[in-house]
Each structure stands twice: as structure tokens, then as C-alpha cells.
Amino acid sequence: MIVTIAFLILFALLLLRTPIAAATGLVGIGGLAVYQGIGPALSQIGIIATETVLTYEFAVIPLFILMGAFISRSGIAEELYRACHALVGHRRGGLAVATVVACGGFGAVCGSSLATAATMSRVAYPPMKKYGYSDALASGSIAAGGTLGILIPPSIALVFYGILTETDIGQLFIAGLLPGVVGILLYAAAVVAVTTLDRKAGPAAERMPLRDRLKALRDVWATGLLFVIVMGGIYGGFFSPTESAGIGAVGALLITAARGRASLAMVRDALTDAAHTTVALIAILIGAFLFANLINVASVPQALVAWIGAMDVPPLVVILAIIGVYLVLGCVLESMSMMLLTVPVFYPLVASLGYDLIWFGIVVVVVTEISLITPPIGLNVFVLRAVLPDVRLASVFRGVMPFITADVVRLALILFVPWLSLALPQLMR
Amino acid sequence: EPVVLRYNQWFPTGHWSQTEGLYPWFAEIEAATEGRVKVEPSAKPIAPPNRNYQAVVDGVADLAWGPHGYTPGVFPLTEMVELPFITEDAGKSSVAFWRLWENFFAPTGMQGDVVTLAMHVTSGGNIHMRETGVESLADLKAQKIRVPTPTVGRVLKDVGAVPVSGSLGELREMLSRGIIDGTAISDELVTGFKVEQYVKHVTRIPGGLYSNAAFVIVNKAKWEKISEADRAAILKLSGETLSEKMGALWHKHDLIAREAIKAELGDAYRDASPAFLAELKAAFQPAEVAWLEQAAKLGIDGGGALNFYRAELARSGGN
Amino acid sequence: MTALIRMVRGLTDRIAMATLMLMALVTFVDVAGRVLFNEPLGFAYEMIGVLLGLATYAGLYATQLHRGHIAIDLLEDRYRRWPRFDAVRGALVWLVEALFWGLVAAWITRQAGTSMAYGETFLFLPVAKHVPLYALAVLAWLAFAGHLARGWLTVTGRSLAPGAGKAEQVG
Ligand code: NA
Ligand code: NA
Numbered sequence: 001m002i003v004t005i006a007f008l009i010l011f012a013l014l015l016l017r018t019p020i021a022a023a024t025g026l027v028g029i030g031g032l033a034v035y036q037g038i039g040p041a042l043s044q045i046g047i048i049a050t051e052t053v054l055t056y057e058f059a060v061i062p063l064f065i066l067m068g069a070f071i072s073r074s075g076i077a078e079e080l081y082r083a084c085h086a087l088v089g090h091r092r093g094g095l096a097v098a099t100v101v102a103c104g105g106f107g108a109v110c111g112s113s114l115a116t117a118a119t120m121s122r123v124a125y126p127p128m129k130k131y132g133y134s135d136a137l138a139s140g141s142i143a144a145g146g147t148l149g150i151l152i153p154p155s156i157a158l159v160f161y162g163i164l165t166e167t168d169i170g171q172l173f174i175a176g177l178l179p180g181v182v183g184i185l186l187y188a189a190a191v192v193a194v195t196t197l198d199r200k201a202g203p204a205a206e207r208m209p210l211r212d213r214l215k216a217l218r219d220v221w222a223t224g225l226l227f228v229i230v231m232g233g234i235y236g237g238f239f240s241p242t243e244s245a246g247i248g249a250v251g252a253l254l255i256t257a258a259r260g261r262a263s264l265a266m267v268r269d270a271l272t273d274a275a276h277t278t279v280a281l282i283a284i285l286i287g288a289f290l291f292a293n294l295i296n297v298a299s300v301p302q303a304l305v306a307w308i309g310a311m312d313v314p315p316l317v318v319i320l321a322i323i324g325v326y327l328v329l330g331c332v333l334e335s336m337s338m339m340l341l342t343v344p345v346f347y348p349l350v351a352s353l354g355y356d357l358i359w360f361g362i363v364v365v366v367v368t369e370i371s372l373i374t375p376p377i378g379l380n381v382f383v384l385r386a387v388l389p390d391v392r393l394a395s396v397f398r399g400v401m402p403f404i405t406a407d408v409v410r411l412a413l414i415l416f417v418p419w420l421s422l423a424l425p426q427l428m429r
Numbered sequence: 430e431p432v433v434l435r436y437n438q439w440f441p442t443g444h445w446s447q448t449e450g451l452y453p454w455f456a457e458i459e460a461a462t463e464g465r466v467k468v469e470p471s472a473k474p475i476a477p478p479n480r481n482y483q484a485v486v487d488g489v490a491d492l493a494w495g496p497h498g499y500t501p502g503v504f505p506l507t508e509m510v511e512l513p514f515i516t517e518d519a520g521k522s523s524v525a526f527w528r529l530w531e532n533f534f535a536p537t538g539m540q541g542d543v544v545t546l547a548m549h550v551t552s553g554g555n556i557h558m559r560e561t562g563v564e565s566l567a568d569l570k571a572q573k574i575r576v577p578t579p580t581v582g583r584v585l586k587d588v589g590a591v592p593v594s595g596s597l598g599e600l601r602e603m604l605s606r607g608i609i610d611g612t613a614i615s616d617e618l619v620t621g622f623k624v625e626q627y628v629k630h631v632t633r634i635p636g637g638l639y640s641n642a643a644f645v646i647v648n649k650a651k652w653e654k655i656s657e658a659d660r661a662a663i664l665k666l667s668g669e670t671l672s673e674k675m676g677a678l679w680h681k682h683d684l685i686a687r688e689a690i691k692a693e694l695g696d697a698y699r700d701a702s703p704a705f706l707a708e709l710k711a712a713f714q715p716a717e718v719a720w721l722e723q724a725a726k727l728g729i730d731g732g733g734a735l736n737f738y739r740a741e742l743a744r745s746g747g748n
Numbered sequence: 749m750t751a752l753i754r755m756v757r758g759l760t761d762r763i764a765m766a767t768l769m770l771m772a773l774v775t776f777v778d779v780a781g782r783v784l785f786n787e788p789l790g791f792a793y794e795m796i797g798v799l800l801g802l803a804t805y806a807g808l809y810a811t812q813l814h815r816g817h818i819a820i821d822l823l824e825d826r827y828r829r830w831p832r833f834d835a836v837r838g839a840l841v842w843l844v845e846a847l848f849w850g851l852v853a854a855w856i857t858r859q860a861g862t863s864m865a866y867g868e869t870f871l872f873l874p875v876a877k878h879v880p881l882y883a884l885a886v887l888a889w890l891a892f893a894g895h896l897a898r899g900w901l902t903v904t905g906r907s908l909a910p911g912a913g914k915a916e917q918v919g
Contacts, residue, residue, distance in 0.1 A: 017824065018841045019817030022848040029851070036488060042851065043487035044476070046859035049852045049888075050881060051477050053801035056596070056793050059771060062803060066772055166441070166622075169602060239779045240602045246775025253772075271765040278768070279807035280818050282800075286852070293475055297435070301472035344473040348442060382818060393824075483862060502869030502876070571786050579871055591786050594793045594872050608782075 003298045006031040010291070021283035028290030035297050048289045053282060056242065060159050061285075062278040063245030068115025069270035069277075070252035071106070075261055076223050077123045079216070080105045085127070085205070086213035093195030093202035095131060096141040099124040100187040103145025104180060107152040109226045109248070113335075113372055114277060117146025117380040121388055127205075134201045137194055139391050140399020143380045144187055144406075147369035152180035154230055154244060157368060160339055161361045165347045168358075170234055171425040175358050178420050179366065182413060186406035194402050222255050285336060301345035308349065315353040319415070322346050323367055330371025339368055362421040363414055370407045373400040432654050433467045434647065437481060437490035439474035444621065450678045451494060451645075454671060461662040466655055468492060482646065486542040491651045496551075496641045498578060505723045506534050507548075507642035509735060511578065512720065513713045514636035514706075516553040519683065521747030523549035523676025525738055526642065527669045533734040537727060540644065544652045546667035547645035549675040552683035553637015554581075557619055558611035559604060562630040562697060566708045575603060575612035580716045581639050585613075588712060600624060613638050616686035617679065625690055631698045633687075634709065645671060750908055753897045756809060756890060757908075763806035763887070771799045794873040798880045805856075805887035812849065812894040813908075838902075846895055853888035860885050 006027050013023040025045075032041035052058065071077070084098030084105075091097075103120050107113075121142045128138040150157040153173035162169035195202040208216070230248045233239050239247055256262045295301065304325075308318055329338050343364060350360045372380045375397045385393055414420055436455070440447060447470075455468035476484035481495035482503070497504040498511065510529070516522045530548045554577065556563050563569055570589040576582040582592035593609050597618070603609045604627040611630075615637070619625050645667070652660065691698045701709070717735075724731030741747075774792050782788035789795070811817055827834040860881035868877040901907065 013841075013844065014820050015823060016837050016841060017819045017827070018844050019819045021817055022845040025852075026844055026848045029848075040488040042855055043483070043489050045851055046855035046862070047476055047480050047483065047489070049856050050801070050859050050884060051480060053804045053884070054797040054880075055477075055800075056797050059775075059796045059800050062768055062800060063772060063775065066768060166601070168605070170606065234606070236606075238606075238608075238783050240599060240606065240608055242599070243775055243779050246772050247779060249772040250776040267769075268765065271768055272761065275761070275764040275768055275803060275807040276811060276816050279764075279804055279811045280816060282804045283808070283811070283817060287848075292473075296471050296473055296475055299469070299472070382820075483866075500866065500868055501871045503866045505867075573782065573786065573788075582872065591782070591788060593782070593788055594791075596793075 002031055002034050003295065003300055006291075006294060019283075021280075021287035023287070024284075024291040025287035028287065028292075028294045031294035032290070032297060035294070044290060044293055048293070049286055052286050052289060057159075057163050058282070058285070060156055060242050060245045061281055062274060063249050064154065064156050065115055065277050065281075066270070066274040067109075067245065067248040067252045068119060069274040070249060070256055071109055071226070072115065072119035072122070073261065073266050073270055074222070074252060074256035075259060076109070076226075076255075077102070077106055077119050080223055081120075081123050081127075082216040086208050086216040089205045090207035092199065092204045093137075093191045095124070095128050095133060095205060096137055096191040096195070096202050097188045099128070099138075099141045100145040100148075100191065101184055103142070104148045104152055104184040105223055107149035107180070109223055109230065109252075113146050113148075113150040113157075113369070113380060114281075116149030117143055117384055118277075120145060121384050125388055128202075131205045132200075132203045134198070134399075135391055135395045136399030137191070137201045138399070139384055139388065139396040140401070140403060141187070141191060143373050143384050143396055143400050144190075144403030146380045146384075147372050147407075148180055148183055148187075150369060150372075151176045151183060151362070151365050153177065154234075154248065155365070157335070157339065157365050158361060159242065160336070161343060161364060164339075164343045165357050165361070167361060169240075171358055172361050173231070173234065174424045175362050175421045176365065177424055179362055179410065179414055182420065183366075183369075183407075183410055186410050187403055190402040190406040222259065226251055226255060281336065288336065304345065305349055315355070316415075318349070318353060319355070319363070322350070323363070323411070326364070326367040327370065327374075330367070330374055335368045335371045338371060339364065356418065356422060358425055359414075359418050359421045363411070366407065366411050366414055370404060370411070374404060431465050431467050432651065433469050434491040434651060435475070436468050436470045437475050437484055437493045437495075438470040438472070439476075439478045439481070439495070442470070445682055446494075446675070446678065450675050454666065454674070457666050458663055461666060462655075462659040465659055466663065482540075482543070482644075485646050485648050488648050488650060491648045492646070494547075494643065494645045496643045498641055501579070504539070504642070505720075506537070506539060506727065506729070508580075508723070509720050509731075509738065510550050510642050511580075511640050512717055513553075513634070513638050514710065515738075515742070516550055516637045516640040517635065517742075518676075518747050519550050519552045519640070519679040520673055520677030520681075521742065521745040522640075523672040524669055524745060525741035525747060526550055526676075527672040528741055529734060529738050532737065533729055537729055540646065542649065543646040544649055545644060545646055546663070547671040547675060549643055549645075549672040549679075551641040551643060551676075552615040552617055552679045553634065554613045554615045554639045555634050556611060556632040556638065557614055557628045558630040558632075559607060559627055560610065560629055562699065563611070563632045564699070564702060565705050566712065572610040573608070575600065575609045575614075577613055577641075578639050580713075581613050584712045584716070597622065601627075604628070615640075615683060616690055617683040620686040620689060621682075625693065628690070629694065629697060631690060631694060632705075633698070633700045635700065635706070638709075643675070645675075749900075750906060753813070753894075753901075754908055756894070757813060760806045760809040760887065760890060760894075764803050764810075767799045767803040767806065771796055771803065774799070791870070791872040791874070794870045798873070801880060801884050802887070805884050805891060808849075808888065808891035809894040812845075812891050813898050815898070817845075842895075842899055842902075846892075846899075849888070849892050849895055853885065853892045856881065856888050857885040 010023055010027045029041050080102040084101045088094040088097050103116055107116050124142055125138055153176050158172040159169055162172050229251050230244050234244050351357055381396045459467050475490050478495055479499040481493040484490040485493045497507040510526050526548050566588045573591045573593050574585055575595050576592045585592045595603055600622055601624050604624050721731040774795055778789045778792035860878045863881050864878035
């Protein structure tokens with residue numbers, strides 16, 4: 001009852017445009033005060049507001065964001081985009097396909113979905129606008145493409161899942177690779193579908209001369225190098241996934257410098273950017289932890305597990321029910337808080353049903369990806385709005401609809417073809 | 430209306446310390462009080478493990494179990510039972526620890542903000558290596574070793590090893606990828622965290638290179654809500670009884686882990702030679718001196734406490 | 749007054765930038781030292797945590813000052829059409845945020861005091877834990893002041909110098 005009221009108040013505050021961190025945090029404290037008294041409730045602010053930021057494991061957040069901030073100023077994103085443009089830009093919807101593929105490539109050197117969306121919106125939006133793409137398709141393909149950043153390794157979300165479930169983060173990373181590629185293909189299919197139905201949504205650009213196309217492809221080496229350093233370092237045993245974020249950040253800076261793009265102003269700019277994104281995310285994390293403690297103290301997870309257990313249904317139905325819970329929560333919660341809230345509750349249940357936890361990790365991240373672009377809270381969409389203030393939120397959400405359809409297809413593939421997620425990790429076991 | 434004690438569940442729910450140790454004890458409490466007192470584990474941690482004590486003091490959680498060493502500096506006295514070469518059988522050591530606590534530590538006002546229901550130790554740590562065996566201090570030279578406590582870290586650094594810090598959560602990552610060459614750790618944690626396949630050599634240190642002290646504590650105000658008769662019933666199930674139960678459980682599972690690792694490694698699971706042990710004892714000597722100084726600062730007779738602990742262990746055959 | 753607000757902005761921004769860069773460098777040096785020279789920085793693990801804390805609460809000032817927190821702006825256009833309602837809504841949201849971040853600052857301060865009373869230290873970092881906690885508390889109070897400053901700027905209709913609003917972007 002108290003939790004229901006808390007959810008209603010939270011929802012009202014969020015609709016009034018209260019920042020997510022303050023809304024979840026304050027409602028969490030209020031609910032905790034009802035359950036435990038004001039003293040214990042306030043004590044939890046002190047504990048959570050300090051211990052959350054003093055945790056080594058959470059350092060991956062700013063470090064991967066910093067890596068993305070440097071990378072986005074290194075020219076890598078432009079090169080990736082130019083290479084993809086050179087290959088498919090002259091076809092109808094080609095630039096949107098190029099955006100999606102470049103997002104996937106960028107996701108391979110960037111651990112954060114937000115950084116991927118933010119960077120690609122700066123790179124890919126102007127050319128699409130120039131060639132007369134609709135706002136919906138242009139911004140939708142960027143917002144959706146950005147979600148590839150958290151499945152294709154490295155990935156902050158997979159690191160979190162690994163920490164929460166004590167599964168091997170290296171294996172999780174490699175497990176995300178194939179489903180990520182499937183994601184790129186399906187998103188490309190979504191673009192083709194949209195431009196077939198509405199020929200004006202994505203007109204063809206002119207064809208580049210062969211010489212320029214070859215040159216554009218050759219320029220992709222820097223992306224490859226950074227991917228090899230970060231992932232090779234993890235698999236070669238030189239550093240842990242957490243440390244790879246720091247290596248990636250410095251590596252991105254060095255690559256930028258090597259290409260003559262580094263300057264004091266650029267470093268300052270990247271650091272300021274990374275600092276603000278970090279604060280926004282950690283603030284949400286603090287609020288989410290407080291709200292999660294309310295859910296916890298109110299014993300909601302136990303009730304949920306007991307309820308699922310009492311239904312006595314086939315394991316697959318349980319998995320589908322869990323996915324249903326994620327999709328519903330994804331409408332109101334931000335993806336990171338959603339994972340932190342639910343994974344500790346669900347993973348013992350999933351393991352007891354005999355499912356592979358690596359596979360479940362990929363399922364969770366794909367569902368989380370969907371939540372990044374679904375209304376009303378879709379962080380990627382908000383990032384896009386922040387970078388491109390002139391694009392209407394409604395057209396972004398309209399634009400992502402075909403991509404959400406593609407995501408649902410991918411989710412079904414991952415559910416029914418576990419091989420997609422497990423083939424590569426099994427090779428390294 | 431039963432009194433419900435909210436237990437801060439920060440440790441994996443499937444671990445034997447929970448399923449064979451604390452959960453059965455929770456059931457005993459409920460039975461002994463005829464359902465008037467219940468313990469309910471949280472679905473996930475309400476407070477992180479290093480805030481167990483504060484969480485119970487502040488009433489965030491009502492009941493907590495956890496190692497003292499997770500909040501370094503806060504419980505300097507317990508560092509004595511964590512000294513090397515002293516924990517052969519965690520069950521017997523835990524009985525001695527409880528008595529030590531009652532006679533020497535509790536009177537100092539330690540843990541005065543909570544009700545202490547158990548004080549126990551965990552099994553001693555050995556040297557687990559990925560590739561090379563360790564038979565002398567020289568073998569540790571230039572080896573990257575994950576260390577659980579500053580004391581072990583300081584000693585290893587002095588002998589030319591490379592101490593690496595890192596949480597238990599990162600242990601698998603560090604071992605499997607070769608970020609570390611080895612770790613000082615108890616056998617039961619190696620199997621408990623399922624990293625035994627990455628360990629190819631073990632050097633057992635009789636009495637342990639270190640050990641961990643742990644508490645079971647209850648919030649005072651909540652405790653007062655329980656009737657006097659029920660409190661007595663709970664106390665009967667706690668104290669020395671619960672301490673021994675937890676320690677013995679550790680010893681049991683440490684032996685199981687030891688046999689499993691031995692079966693896998695054969696001769697590569699070895700006991701430290703007397704010569705190696707002598708080297709280690711000399712290297713760790715300053716740690717005992719440091720503790721005695723610390724105890725003196727806190728106004729207790731450190732030498733007397735140490736002798737008491739050793740005498741208790743000798744009496745029970747624990748060392 | 750606006751000069752003071754800007755000065756604090758410059759100060760906290762510098763702390764956030766420096767600590768963020770240090771986080772990356774400390775990790776890099778730690779790994780390079782370990783892999784290449786067998787000589788890691790023993791305390792890197794805990795130092796990274798402290799730096800993350802400093803970066804977060806230092807950066808919080810600018811985030812409060814320029815409304816940088818992530819919020820749902822689904823109904824923003826509609827609210828703009830009802831200016832009276834929007835003013836009340838804005839004030840309410842401002843109060844909710846003030847209450848939350850005020851409580852955060854106050855209880856971080858309390859947490860630092862608790863840690864000091866406990867005599868808590870780090871495992872490897874050679875400093876008492878309440879020292880960085882008090883630093884976090886100071887930064888959190890500055891951020892709270894930044895929130896008050898934003899309220900004051902809004903009510904008095906003043907604005908900071910051009911360029912200072914850049915931080916409103918997230919990402
Ligand atoms: Na990625
Ligand atoms: Na969503």
C-alpha cells in the first residue's frame with residue numbers, strides 16, 4: 001500500500017519535471033521513514049550518498065564516459081560515419097543505415113550508451129538533415145543506434161550485471177558481441193522498412209568516387225586499434241574490465257593527440273562534459289538506491305518471487321514474466337536504476353530454473369536497451385534532445401518506434417536461440 | 430504482533446554460512462519464542478558490508494552479521510584474533526574468541542551501541558598460486574599477490590613481493606586473467622568463489638597467514654521490544670553457542686575445500702616447511718608487537734588478553 | 749553576487765576536471781606499473797573511490813546551478829502554454845530538489861562525523877576516512893548553495909555571463 005502510494009507520488013513528481021534523482025531519492029526517504037522511522041531513513045542518505053561514490057567498481061561510469069568524451073573529439077566518429085556513408089550512403093535510407101552501423105562501431109570503443117548517442121547525434125544528424133531526412137528517422141536511428149553501445153563490449157551495463165551476479169565480466173563482454181551484430185542488422189532492416197513505406201523519409205545521397213570511398217574505409221584504423229587495446233588487454237590478462245575503462249580513457253586521449261586533435265581546450269571541454277554526465281548519472285544512482293531500499297524494506301521482491309513461484313508455470317513463462325516486469329518498469333525507471341533494482345532479485349530465481357546467467361545477462365541488457373528509447377523515460381532520447389534542442393521529443397519517440405519493433409524481434413531471437421549469446425563465451429571457457 | 434528483525438542480507442543467500450549457519454539459527458529463534466520473534470532477511474543489501482555496524486546502530490537494519498575488518502581502524506582489538514599462525518580450528522578459536530570478548534573486550538565499551546550475540550573467526554588463509562609453488566619467502570619475490578589485510582600487505586612488500594588490493598568480487602577476474610600471480614586466502618573462499626580451477630599450487634600455513642573476526646549484532650531499541658523471557662531464550666541460542674556454531678561451520682567447510690583442492694592438485698598442495706614457517710614468523714613478529722601497543726593505547730592488558738586467548742586454545746586443543 | 753557564484757563555479761569545475769583526469773591517470777599508472785615494472789600503486793583501489801566522490805560532488809555545483817539533472821520533459825511544451833501553472837510547478841520542483849540535496853549535504857556531514865567517531869581508516873590509503881568525507885560534505889554544501897543561487901537568479905531575473913549556461917547540456 002505504502003509502496004503503491006510512493007509510486008504514485010513519484011510518478012506525479014516526475015511528470016511535473018522534477019529531476020529523477022531528487023524525485024526517487026526523496027520519495028524513497030519518505031517511504032523509508034514510514035516503515036522504519038525518520039532516523040533510520042535519514043541515516044540511509046548518509047550511507048548511500050557517501051558509499052556509492054566511494055566504490056571502486058562505480059568508477060567505470062566516469063571512466064567509460066571520459067573515454068567516450070575524448071573519443072567523440074578524436075574524429076573517430078566522423079571517420080566511422082564517413083566510411084559507412086561511403087559504402088551505403090547513395091542508397092535510399094543509406095545514411096540512416098550508416099548511422100546505425102557507425103553507432104555499432106563506436107559502441108565497440110565506448111562503454112556508455114549515452115556517450116554513443118551523444119557523439120553520434122553530433123556527427124550523424126547534420127548530414128542526414130542536409131540530404132532531407134525526416135526528423136523522425138534521423139533522430140530515431142541515432143537514439144536507437146546509441147543503445148548498441150551497452151551491448152557491444154565494452155559496456156557499463158554488463159560490468160554492473162557481472163558485479164551484481166558474480167559472473168565473469170570478460171565472458172559477458174564477448175557474449176554481447178553476436179547479439180550486438182544482430183542488433184545492427186535488424187536496425188538496418190528497420191531503416192529499409194521505413195524508407196520503403198515512406199520514400200521521402202530518407203532520400204539517397206550522391207555516390208562517392210571510388211578513390212574517396214577507399215580512403216574513407218582506410219581511416220577506420222584508429223577505432224580498430226583502441227578496440228584491440230581495450231578488449232585485448234582484458235583477454236590477455238593485463239587488466240580487469242574496470243581498469244580497462246581507465247586505460248581506454250587515457251588511450252583515447254593518446255590516440256586523439258597522435259592525430260593532432262588534442263589541445264588544452266579540447267581536454268578541458270571533454271573533462272567538463274564527462275563531469276556533467278557523471279554527476280547526472282551518479283545522482284540518479286543515489287536516488288535509485290534510496291528508492292530501491294524502500295522496495296527492499298517493504299519486501300516487494302520476496303512477494304514477487306513468491307507470487308511467481310506460486311504460479312507453478314514452465315520456466316519460459318517465468319522468463320517472459322520477468323521480461324514483462326522489465327518492460328513495464330522501463331516505462332517509469334531509468335535503465336541503470338532498473339538493473340540495480342531487479343537483477344539481484346531475479347538472478348537467483350533464473351539460476352534455479354537452470355538458465356545460464358551469461359545468457360540472462362544479455363537478455364537483461366537487451367531489455368534495458370529497449371527502456372533507453374521507450375517513453376516516457378528514455379535516457380538516449382533525452383541526451384539527443386540535450387544535444388539537438390530543436391528536435392521535438394515527440395518526433396524522436398515516433399522515430400524510434402520501428403527500432404523498438406526490431407528490438408523485440410532481436411529479443412525473441414536471443415530468447416529462443418541461446419547459441420547467439422553463448423557460442424563465443426563457450427569457446428573461451 | 431511478532432517482533433520482526435530485519436537482517437541485512439549482503440552475503441550470497443546460497444552460501445553455507447547463511448543456509449547452514451544463520452538461517453537455521455533464525456528458525457531456532459522463531460521456534461524458541463513461539464513465533465513472537467522472527468528474522469526476515471532483506472532481498473538485497475540494505476547497507477553495504479562495511480556499514481553493517483552503523484546500519485544496526487542507526488536502525489537501518491535490525492540484525493547483521495559481518496567481518497570486523499571491513500571497516501578498518503574501527504575495531505582494532507579484534508585484530509588480535511586475526512594474527513597469523515593462531516587459527517587452526519575456527520570452531521575452537523571462536524569459543525576462545527567469545528570468552529576473550531566477554532572478559533577483555535566488552536568491558537572496554539566496544540560495540541556498546543548494539544547487542545552482541547556472537548563473535549567468531551573464520552578459517553586461516555593460505556597461499557594460493559596460479560603457476561608457481563611457494564616454499565620460501567624468496568619464492569614470493571616479484572610475485573603479484575592479492576592481500577586481504579594491510580598487515581599481510583606490509584609483510585609481503587618487505588620480502589619483495591608485489592601486494593595488490595582488490596575486492597573479493599574481483600577475485601575471479603584477477604585470478605583467471607593473471608592480473609595477480611596468487612592470493613593469500615582461505616581454502617573455503619577459493620571453492621566458495623569457484624576459482625579453484627585457476628589455482629595450481631597451494632602452500633598451507635598452519636594456523637593461517639591471517640584470519641577474519643566477525644560479529645552477529647542486534648539493534649538495541651529493537652532488542653528492548655522483545656519480552657524479557659524471549660530475550661533470555663534467544664541469548665541461550667546465542668553467545669558462545671552461536672559463535673562456536675559459526676566457527677565450526679567454517680572449519681568444516683574449510684576441511685571439505687582442503688580435501689577437494691588436495692584431490693585436484695596432489696603434491697602441489699603442500700604444507701609450509703618448518704624453515705619457511707620460521708621465516709614467516711620472523712617477518713610477522715612486528716604485527717604482534719604493533720597490536721600490543723594498540724591494546725595498551727586502548728587501556729587494556731594486551732599481553733594478558735593474548736595469554737588468555739592462547740590458554741583457551743591450548744585447553745580446547747585449538748592450537 | 750553573480751561574480752561570487754561564477755567564482756565558485758570556476759573552482760568546483762576545476763576540482764571536478766582535475767579529479768576526473770586523475771582517476772584515469774591513476775588507473776593507467778597503476779596498470780602500467782604493475783604490468784611493465786611489477787610496481788603497482790598499492791592504494792589505487794581506494795584512491796579511485798575517493799576521486800570519484802570528489803568529482804561527483806564538485807561537479808554537482810554546476811549541475812544544480814544550471815539545471816543539469818536529468819528530468820522527464822515530456823509535458824514541457826504543454827507547461828509552457830500555462831505560464832501561471834508553470835511558475836508554481838517550477839517553484840515546487842525547486843523546493844523538492846532543495847529539500848533532497850539539503851538532506852544529502854547534512855547527512856554526508858553527519859556521516860563524516862560518525863566515521864570520525866568510529867576512528868575509521870582506509871585499508872591501504874594512509875588517511876583517516878573522515879577527511880575525504882568532510883571534503884565531500886563541503887562540496888555538497890557548495891552544491892546546495894548553487895541550488896539556492898539558481899533560485900535567487902530566477903527570482904531576481906538575473907543571468908550569469910554568456911557561456912556559463914553551456915553546462916545545461918547533459919552528455
Ligand atoms: Na560498448
Ligand atoms: Na523507457
